[in-house]
Amino acid sequence: MPTIADELKRYVQQQVQMHGRVVYADAVDPASIIVADAEESALPDMVHPEAVHADVIGDSIRPVVNEEMMTATTLDAFHAQINTCMKCPLGGTRTNFVFGSGNPDADIMVIGEAPGADEDAQGLPFVGRAGQLLTKILESIELQRDDVYICNILKCRPPNNRKPLAGETDSCEPYLWKQIELIKPKFILALGLTAAHTLLKSSETMSALRGTIHDYQGIKTLVTYHPAALLRNPEWKKLVWEDVKFLRSLYLEVKSS
Numbered sequence: 185m186p187t188i189a190d191e192l193k194r195y196v197q198q199q200v201q202m203h204g205r206v207v208y209a210d211a212v213d214p215a216s217i218i219v220a221d222a223e224e225s226a227l228p229d230m231v232h233p234e235a236v237h238a239d240v241i242g243d244s245i246r247p248v249v250n251e252e253m254m255t256a257t258t259l260d261a262f263h264a265q266i267n268t269c270m271k272c273p274l275g276g277t278r279t280n281f282v283f284g285s286g287n288p289d290a291d292i293m294v295i296g297e298a299p300g301a302d303e304d305a306q307g308l309p310f311v312g313r314a315g316q317l318l319t320k321i322l323e324s325i326e327l328q329r330d331d332v333y334i335c336n337i338l339k340c341r342p343p344n345n346r347k348p349l350a351g352e353t354d355s356c357e358p359y360l361w362k363q364i365e366l367i368k369p370k371f372i373l374a375l376g377l378t379a380a381h382t383l384l385k386s387s388e389t390m391s392a393l394r395g396t397i398h399d400y401q402g403i404k405t406l407v408t409y410h411p412a413a414l415l416r417n418p419e420w421k422k423l424v425w426e427d428v429k430f431l432r433s434l435y436l437e438v439k440s441s
């Protein structure tokens with residue numbers, strides 16, 4: 185099983201390949217910023233053991249993507265920077281890039297797996313049958329789609345709606361980090377195991393992940409079933425109702441404080 189250090193090295197290698205440069209900033213100790221401008225040969229030493237430790241203990245090491253992406257200060261500007269992305273093969277098969285939609289100042293971000301056929305056709309997230317169900321789920325806790333921000337781990341549709349491959353997720357996830365950085369949500373609702381596993385770097389089951397407040401970069405994160413799974417398993421709707429009611433109660437606590 186790969187260690188955290190292995191995972192970070194893999195991430196840095198992939199970032200260097202993608203962008204030529206990657207920055208890790210330690211929120212607790214800015215003096216420990218690691219700039220990896222590295223050549224392949226330097227990679228094994230680039231991730232300092234203490235940085236790895238800090239990531240595990242304090243979640244304080246935060247990948248800040250690359251300098252070009254850091255220049256975007258609005259979602260619109262960021263969308264303009266990346267909407268022609270071809271960093272993984274899905275760029276060549278998409279009809280439309282699906283960035284995300286909703287309130288750019290949302291307190292709640294809803295994050296799914298990847299666009300499906302309807303989303304690919306329209307360039308918008310969650311607009312098919314699963315999306316309509318998501319709208320109803322949000323309405324059940326008195327939220328409209330425009331109250332939250334909705335997006336996916338991947339911005340382009342995998343062929344035949346297959347699960348994202350690891351390389352696709354690795355290529356696309358930095359875009360999600362930047363979206364989160366710009367929106368600064370107080371809560372994340374991860375829809376489905378792919379989103380949950382990607383965000384939380386977990387391999388736990390849905391039963392283990394539901395009903396618990398997880399921490400993602402200091403943001404309270406809840407996990408529930410993907411609406412597409414509910415279409416196939418309507419008996420899970422009750423569980424999702426419990427999950428979103430929990431989210432609603434946390435959200436109202438924050439609003440009233």
Ligand code: SF4
Nearest residue numbers: 269272275339340356
């Ligand atoms: S899925 Fe993400 S990384 Fe791949 S081409 Fe689309 S935007 Fe780029």
